[in-house]
Every structure is written in structure tokens, then in C-alpha cells.
Amino acid sequence: MQLKWESFNYNLKRDFKLFIFVWLYLNLLRVISLITMKSYAGDINLNDILLTIYYGARISLKTAGVLMLFTFIFVTLIGWLINKHLDKLRLGLSAVFLFILNFLFVAKYFYYREFHTNFNEMVFNAVNDDVKALFYTMIEQYHLLEGTVIIILFTAMVVYILKKYLAWQWIKKSFKFEKSLIFKISVIVFTLVFALFVRFGASFSYAKSIHWKNCAKTKDTFLNEIILDDMQAIYRGYSIKKRIDNGVIYGVHKENIAQNLEFLAKNSDAYRLQKQDLSKIDSNLVYQAHGNIIDKKQHIFIIIGESFAQWPLLDEYANLQLGENVRAIMQKDNATYTHNFMPNGAFTPMAVNAMICGLSDVNIYPNHQYESYKQVYATSFAPQIKKLGYKTQFWYAGFSGWERIKDFALAQGFDEFHCASDYQYPSGNVWGCDDEFIFDKLKQEVAQNDETTVYVILSVSNHAPYSVDLAKAGFPKEEVRAKLPVNVQNNEDLLNKLGHYWYTDKVIGNFVEDIETTYPKENLFVITGDHADRTNIEAKPTLFNRYTVPCVIYGDGITKNILSDEIAGGHINIGATIFELIAPQGFEYYSLGKSLTRGANVGFNDSVWLNTVDIGKLDGNEPIEVEKTLEAYRTISWWRSIKGNLIP
Numbered sequence: 001m002q003l004k005w006e007s008f009n010y011n012l013k014r015d016f017k018l019f020i021f022v023w024l025y026l027n028l029l030r031v032i033s034l035i036t037m038k039s040y041a042g043d044i045n046l047n048d049i050l051l052t053i054y055y056g057a058r059i060s061l062k063t064a065g066v067l068m069l070f071t072f073i074f075v076t077l078i079g080w081l082i083n084k085h086l087d088k089l090r091l092g093l094s095a096v097f098l099f100i101l102n103f104l105f106v107a108k109y110f111y112y113r114e115f116h117t118n119f120n121e122m123v124f125n126a127v128n129d130d131v132k133a134l135f136y137t138m139i140e141q142y143h144l145l146e147g148t149v150i151i152i153l154f155t156a157m158v159v160y161i162l163k164k165y166l167a168w169q170w171i172k173k174s175f176k177f178e179k180s181l182i183f184k185i186s187v188i189v190f191t192l193v194f195a196l197f198v199r200f201g202a203s204f205s206y207a208k209s210i211h212w213k214n215c216a217k218t219k220d221t222f223l224n225e226i227i228l229d230d231m232q233a234i235y236r237g238y239s240i241k242k243r244i245d246n247g248v249i250y251g252v253h254k255e256n257i258a259q260n261l262e263f264l265a266k267n268s269d270a271y272r273l274q275k276q277d278l279s280k281i282d283s284n285l286v287y288q289a290h291g292n293i294i295d296k297k298q299h300i301f302i303i304i305g306e307s308f309a310q311w312p313l314l315d316e317y318a319n320l321q322l323g324e325n326v327r328a329i330m331q332k333d334n335a336t337y338t339h340n341f342m343p344n345g346a347f348t349p350m351a352v353n354a355m356i357c358g359l360s361d362v363n364i365y366p367n368h369q370y371e372s373y374k375q376v377y378a379t380s381f382a383p384q385i386k387k388l389g390y391k392t393q394f395w396y397a398g399f400s401g402w403e404r405i406k407d408f409a410l411a412q413g414f415d416e417f418h419c420a421s422d423y424q425y426p427s428g429n430v431w432g433c434d435d436e437f438i439f440d441k442l443k444q445e446v447a448q449n450d451e452t453t454v455y456v457i458l459s460v461s462n463h464a465p466y467s468v469d470l471a472k473a474g475f476p477k478e479e480v481r482a483k484l485p486v487n488v489q490n491n492e493d494l495l496n497k498l499g500h501y502w503y504t505d506k507v508i509g510n511f512v513e514d515i516e517t518t519y520p521k522e523n524l525f526v527i528t529g530d531h532a533d534r535t536n537i538e539a540k541p542t543l544f545n546r547y548t549v550p551c552v553i554y555g556d557g558i559t560k561n562i563l564s565d566e567i568a569g570g571h572i573n574i575g576a577t578i579f580e581l582i583a584p585q586g587f588e589y590y591s592l593g594k595s596l597t598r599g600a601n602v603g604f605n606d607s608v609w610l611n612t613v614d615i616g617k618l619d620g621n622e623p624i625e626v627e628k629t630l631e632a633y634r635t636i637s638w639w640r641s642i643k644g645n646l647i648p
Contacts, residue, residue: 003597004080004081004261007079007080007084007085008076008079008080009187011071011075011076011079011080011084011085011086011090012076012191013103014071014087014090014166015071015072015075015076015090016020016068017166017338018067018068018071018090018094018162018166019064019065019067019068019598021059021162021165021166022063022064022067022068022094022098022101023057023060023063023064024095025098025101025158026060026063026064026229027053027056027057027060028628029101029105029230030052030053030056030057030060030226030229030469031053031440033105033108033226034049034052034053035110036109037109037222037226039539040112040116040222040539040540041141041220041222041223041540042220042221042222042540043220044218044219044220044223045486047579047646048218048219048220048223048463049223050219050455051217051223052217052218052227055210055215055217055227056226056227056228056229057151057202058202058210059138059200059201059210059211059212059215059227059228059229059232060229060232061198061201062198062199062201062203062211062232063229063231064198065195065198065199065234066231067094067096067097068095068198070097070215071090071093071094072126074089074091074093075090075093076280076449077609078140085422085505087166087635090166091159091162091163091166091403092187092372093158094162095155095156095159096533098155098158098159098162099151099152099155100231101230101231102151102154102155102158103148103151103232104119104230104231105230106151107149107230108230108233110142113226114534115346115533116221116533116546117225118224118225118226118228118230118233118431119230119233119234119237120233120236120240120496121236121238121240121241121363122137122237122238122346122347123234123237124237124238124619125243133346133399133402133430133431136429136430136465137429137430137431137464137465139530140429140430140464140465140467141465141466143194143462143583152478152554155201156302158346161265169454170327175592181365189262189643194268199223202550208378210319211308212228212232212233212235212236212239215227215228220283222540224247226291241363242360248632249362249363249632249634249638250620251362251631251633251634251635252362252616252631252634252635252638253631253635253640254565254635254638255472256631256635256637257635257639257647258278258647260632260635260636261278261281261284261629261636261647262278262284263628263632263638264284264285264592264632264633265284265285266313267371267594268284268285268286268287268591268594269287269288270283270284270285270286270287274368278647279360279646279647280645280646280647281378281636281639281640281645281646281647282378282379282590282645285378285379285588285590285591286588286589286590287576287579287588287590287594287595288585288586288587288618289579289580289583289584289586289587289588289589290580290585290587290598291585292581292582292583292584292585293562293580293581293582293597294524294555294556294557294581294582295557295582296388296389296452296582297452297522297555297556297582298453298519298522298523299446299452299453299454299455299515299519299522299523299524300385300390300453300454300455300523300524300525300526301454301455301457301515301523301524301525301526301580301608302355302454302455302456302457302526302528302574302578303457303459303508303511303525303526303527303528304351304355304413304456304457304458304459304528304529304530305459305462305504305505305508305527305528305529305530306348306397306459306461306462306463306504306528306529306530307462307463307501307504307514307530307531307532307534307535308459308462308501308504308505308528308529308530308532308549308550309501309529309531309532309533309534309548309549310341310532310545310549310550311536311545311546311548312324312498312501312505313327313330313465313540313550314339314461314545317537319483320480320483320484320498321476321479321480321502321555322498322501322502323501323502323505324509325504325505325506325508325509325510325512326505326508326509326527326552327548328509328550329509329512329525329527329552329553329554330554331548332554333559333560334498334554334556334557334558334559335552335553335554335558336470336553336554336559336560336561336562336563337550337551337552337553337563338551338560338563338567338568338569338596339548339550340548340567340568340569340603340610340611340612341528341548341549341550341551341568341569341570341572341603341610342547342548342549342568342569342570342571342603342604342605342608342609342610343528343529343530343531343532343547343549343570343605344360344361344534344570344571344572345361345531345606346531346605346606347530347531348403348458348530348531348608349365349367349403350530350531350571350606351365351528351529351530351571351607352367352403352405352408352458352530352569353365353366354571354572355381355456355571355575356380356382356394356408356409356414356456357372357377357379357380357412357641358375358377358379358381358572358575358590358591358592358593359379359592359637359640359641360382360571360572360592360633360634360635360636361605361606362634362637362641363606364638364641364642365403366641367403367404367405367407367408368403368404368409369641369642371641371642371644372408372411372641373407373411373638374644376411376412376413377412377545377640377644378590379575379590379591379592379640380411380412380413380414380432381411381456381575382412382414382415382454383412383413384575384579384589384590385454385533385575385578385579386415387587388579388582388583388587389404390452390453390454391415391416391449391451391452391453391454392413392414392415392416392454392456393414393415393417393418393445393452393454393455393456394406394409394414394416394417394418394451394455394456394458394461395415395418395419395433395440395441395442395455395456395457395458396417396418396419396432396438396457397419397420397422397433397434397435397437397458397459397460397461398419398431398432398458398460399419399420399421399431399432400417400421402421402431405419406419412632413454417443418438418441418445419432419438420432420433420437420438420460422441423437423438423441424439427468427469428467429465429467430465431460431463432460432461433460434461434468435460435461435503435504435507436507436510438457438459439451439507439508439510439511442457442511443511443514443515446515446518446519447506447518449618452634458530459504459507459508461500461503461504461507462497462500462501462503462504462576463500466496466497466499466500468499468503470496470499470500470503473503473506475499475502475503477495477499479500480495480498480499481495484537485537486614488537494535494537497534497535498535498537499603501535507526512527512554514527520556521556522556523555524553524554524555524558524578524581524582525552525553525554526551526552526553526554526574526577527550527551527552527554527557528549528550528552528571528574529549529550530549530575532546532547532549532551534545543608543615543616543617547605547610547615548610548615551569551574551596553577553581562581562597563596563597565612566601566612567598567599567600567601567612568600568601568602568610568611568612569593569594569596569600569601569602569605570603570604570605572592572593572594572633573591573593573594573595573596573600573603574596575589575591575593576589576591576593576594576595576596576598576600577595577596577597577600578590579595580595580597580598581597592632592633592636592637593633601625602625602626602629602630604618604626604630606618609622609626610632611623611625613624618630
């Protein structure tokens with residue numbers, strides 16, 4: 001028994017030493033992040049930095065405690081049972097843990113540059129994406145293989161230092177009292193108290209603990225993200241994803257489904273038509289068109305540009321000339337647009353879901369839900385526009401297997417689906433063909449199609465690995481460089497991304513011009529972006545510049561005043577807007593969102609809201625109209641895609 005205690009005491013000491021090493025290492029990584037990523041910080045002072053380090057040190061106790069828990073269970077306790085030291089096993093577990101820390105530390109730089117946040121729930125949505133394409137993108141764009149080799153070598157060096165550190169004895173002499181019963185009891189009690197202290201982040205109760213929900217202790221967003229070490233950020237993302245999957249997401253109140261239906265019905269025509277039935281979702285989403293504003297068109301083109309943010313189209317960035325083609329369309333007499341427009345979510349699938357099935361994003365991916373293949377949603381766009389005599393086609397510059405996009409589009413009523421794999425194309429990447437080729441194929445289709453048709457087009461080129469030959473396409477790289485702020489003029493990666501935005505704008509502009517020249521007065525165009533929040537020239541862009549996307553409507557009969565300055569909306573307002581533009585009076589359609597021509601006044605994505613006068617983070621302090629609308633859209637969308645049309 002004495003030998004077993006000596007083994008336990010020996011291993012427990014090394015567990016504590018390991019804990020101290022990893023905890024200090026986590027804090028070192030945090031300080032490095034503060035120094036190397038300081039451009040993301042706002043107006044901060046020394047006190048803010050000290051708060052970040054203090055609260056970060058507290059929450060990283062938990063992360064270091066995870067490794068200590070593993071070594072305590074699998075090394076110390078097992079070593080006590082078999083009377084072995086098991087130093088190699090402890091070192092092996094530590095090596096794996098340190099590699100993960102180092103890998104996440106490096107990956108965070110790329111993730112923060114793309115999303116301006118540490119790891120969040122979006123990491124776990126990647127499993128629904130094209131994993132093969134993501135893998136190749138990481139290899140080509142982010143040098144995954146070379147980076148991993150470097151991380152392994154660096155981790156080996158850190159593990160070597162750890163090995164020497166663990167072998168070093170603070171006090172070489174052993175004392176007799178270490179074998180006494182009082183000492184043994186004291187060690188066990190101290191270990192239990194220490195575990196409690198670590199569990200609550202330098203506290204002994206949940207009420208005073210620090211965790212991902214309450215760690216935003218500074219006034220600066222960047223510093224609040226850095227308080228979370230990378231493993232805690234991953235844990236935050238996992239926790240939020242679980243809550244979302246169970247309907248526990250901001251704005252979703254399953255218990256208030258009836259009240260939300262009534263709110264939405266009163267804002268549509270369902271109340272007037274006396275069709276309201278609180279036992280069914282769909283009967284509360286009925287609108288009646290007020291009478292067509294323009295003549296019915298032969299062709300309707302809904303163009304969704306990959307990462308086609310609004311900011312390059314704003315006057316303050318006009319000198320960069322990144323969006324000259326769409327800007328020129330916006331300025332035509334027969335075009336109208338709103339700046340107050342939000343994407344449906346942070347990623348392309350959310351935009352696609354909004355355009356196909358008309359539901360608000362609650363992070364559950366309707367394209368992967370059983371309900372989406374069981375029946376067509378009443379709010380789905382294709383079957384409704386077909387009632388007006390239109391054939392429906394979905395065109396995607398990528399591949400049909402991405403996010404089940406082909407299956408989803410066809411299941412929700414589209415007549416045809418076309419994508420890059422249907423045609424030969426000379427250049428592209430793992431995500432699909434260069435956009436110009438899918439638009440060329442679409443022009444050929446329009447030329448031989450005599451039916452009135454709606455074409456929904458999703459581009460792909462403005463996306464990592466950003467492989468378009470920009471020089472061949474004519475991108476004026478050096479002219480753009482000269483107009484950029486001095487501090488980013490030598491940022492080749494930024495210039496490459498801006499070049500791909502320019503390319504998307506060029507392809508869209510050329511397509512619209514060609515169609516208009518060939519078929520004058522026969523077309524209606526709606527141009528938007530799937531999301532923004534990828535590329536800005538500022539390290540800390542405004543919420544408006546970071547998140548909003550354009551909404552441009554262009555065609556014969558369109559006038560500037562069709563969309564007023566007093567509107568705001570998002571992707572789920574597009575279907576209703578098209579119906580109000582072309583449908584005869586009394587035409588019934590289903591929609592969550594109001595038409596932009598009929599007073600829509602709220603837009604939001606996963607984290608930001610917008611109305612006609614302001615924009616802000618979703619944090620519980622939204623204007624009452626935003627709060628009510630968001631809750632209705634999200635609650636109804638969650639229920640409809642998870643539980644179906646009926647309410648027990």
C-alpha cells in the first residue's frame with residue numbers, strides 16, 4: 001500500500017506541474033494574439049488589456065484543467081492501481097493536447113480574418129458543407145499541409161521543453177511526513193478543492209464563475225474574443241450549436257408559436273381574409289397581391305453573387321471602382337435599390353434556403369431536414385411563381401452535391417437544375433467553374449427557351465481559394481492598389497480578394513448588358529449577395545459595411561420611387577417583392593416577409609439587425625418592432641422546418 005501511495009503522490013505532483021505549464025502556455029498564446037492581432041482592437045487602454053489577461057487567465061484554468069483531468073484519470077489513477085509512474089503516457093497525452101492548441105492558435109488567425117470572431121458555432125456547420133472542397137481549399141488557400149508540418153515540429157519542441165520541465169524536481173529531498181495519514185488526507189482534500197477552483201474559473205461557485213456566456217468583460221469586441229482561449233471558443237461553438245439544434249436560439253420561442261403566428265397574420269392579409277387557423281402554420285402566412293406594378297416579363301433573373309457585399313457599391317468606396325458595373329445598373333432610371341438590406345445568414349446555404357423555401361435562418365439548414373423532402377413549403381418560391389405561368393430553373397456555378405442543393409431545389413418545386421458539372425469549362429477550382437462560363441451557358445439557354453422563365457443564379461468565384469486569372473480578366477490591380485489606404489497597399493491577399501469581387505461585378509454586369517441588348521424590355525433583374533462579412537479594407541469595419549448586401553431591382557417599368565428610403569429587409573422579402581411587382585390584384589401568395597414595395601422595415605442575419613434608421617447587434621436591446629418581427633420569423637421558421645405545418 002505504501003508503494004502505491006508513493007506512485008500516486010509521484011504522478012499527482014507531475015499532474016500539477018503539467019497543469020501549471022499548460023496554463024502558462026495558454027496565457028502566453030493569448031498575449032501573442034493580443035500583440036499580433038492588435039489591428040482588430042478599437043480604442044482600448046492598458047486597463048482593458050489587463051482585464052483581458054486577467055479574465056483570460058481565469059477561463060484558461062478550465063482548459064488546462066481538462067488535460068489534468070485526463071492525466072489524473074488515465075495516468076495517476078491507473079498508475080496507482082498498477083503501481084507504475086507512466087511518464088510516457090502523460091507526455092503522449094500532453095503532446096496531443098499541445099498540438100491541438102497550436103493548430104487552433106494558427107487557424108484562429110485565418111478564421112478571425114474571415115469572420116472577425118474567434119471560433120463559433122459556424123465551425124460545426126462545416127460538416128454539412130462540401131468537405132472535399134473545404135479540404136482542398138484549406139490546402140490551396142491556407143497551406144494546410146505545410147502549416148501542419150510546421151506545427152508538428154514546433155509542438156515537438158514544446159513537448160521537449162515540457163519533458164525536461166516535468167523531470168526537474170523542485171525539491172529533491174523526500175520528507176517523512178509525506179507518508180503520514182494527515183498528509184495523505186490533506187493532499188486529497190486539496191486536490192478536490194483545487195478541482196472545484198479550476199472548474200469555476202478561479203471561484204468556488206457558479207454564481208461567481210467565468211465561462212463563455214459571461215466572459216465579455218471589456219468594451220472591445222476583439223478583446224472579449226481573446227479572453228476565450230481557442231479551446232474555450234470551440235466549446236462555445238459546440239454549446240451554441242447544440243442549443244440551436246434544440247430550438248434554443250435567440251428569438252425562437254416554441255411556447256409562443258400561436259402568438260407569433262397571430263402577430264404575423266395581422267401584418268399580412270391572412271387576418272382580413274379570415275383564413276387564420278392557429279392550428280396550422282401556413283394559413284397565417286397568406287398575402288394578396290395589390291395589383292401588378294410592372295408588366296409581366298418574359299425572363300426574371302435573380303442573381304445571388306458569392307460574397308457580394310454592399311460596401312464596394314457605396315459612394316465612399318466608389319474611387320476603388322470594384323463594383324462599377326452594378327453601380328451603373330443602380331444609377332439607371334429604370335432601376336431601384338435599397339441600402340437597408342441584410343443577408344439571411346452568415347453563409348451561402350442560408351441565402352439559398354431563403355430564396356428556395358422562404359424561411360428565416362435559425363441555423364438548422366432546411367436543405368438537410370426531412371421535412372424539406374416530405375413536402376413543399378407553402379412559402380417556397382418556385383411553385384408559387386409557377387402559378388403565374390413561369391417555368392423555374394436554378395443555375396449554380398458549383399456542383400450539384402454541395403449542400404444537397406440540387407435535391408433541395410428540385411424537392412421544393414424548381415423544374416430544372418443546372419450546374420458546373422453539366423458542362424465543360426476551361427477554368428475553375430474545387431468549388432466549381434469560373435462564373436463567366438456558367439453565365440455564358442445561361443445565355444445559350446435563354447436564347448433557345450421560348451417559355452416565360454425565372455432563373456435563380458448563384459455564382460461561386462468570389463470564394464477561397466480565389467483562383468480566377470485576374471490579369472487575364474483585366475483586373476487593374478495596380479490602380480486599385482494606389483487607391484487603397486497606405487497600410488493595406490502591400491496586402492497581396494486583400495488585393496486578390498478585391499480582384500475577385502471586381503470579377504464578380506464584371507461578370508454580372510456583362511450578363512445583364514448582353515441580355516438587355518438581345519431581349520430589350522423583356523426582363524426583370526434582382527441582384528443581391530449571399531452574404532458579406534468576408535473582405536473589408538478596414539480591420540474594424542462598421543456593422544453596416546461589414547454585414548449588408550445590395551438589393552437592386554432593374555427592368556423596364558421599374559422606377560426609382562418603387563422602393564422608398566423608408567424600407568429595410570432581407571432575402572426572405574425578395575419573393576414577396578417579385579409577386580407584388582408582377583402579380584395581378586388578388587393573387588394569393590405565402591411569405592414570411594413583406595414585400596419591399598409594401599412597407600417591409602426589418603432585416604437581420606444570425607447576429608445583426610437592421611431597420612430603416614439604425615443597425616445593431618442582436619443582444620436583447622433591439623427596438624420592439626425588430627424584436628417582435630425577428631421572434632415571429634425565427635420561431636415560425638424553426639417550427640415549420642422541424643415540426644411541420646401542424647400545431648398540436
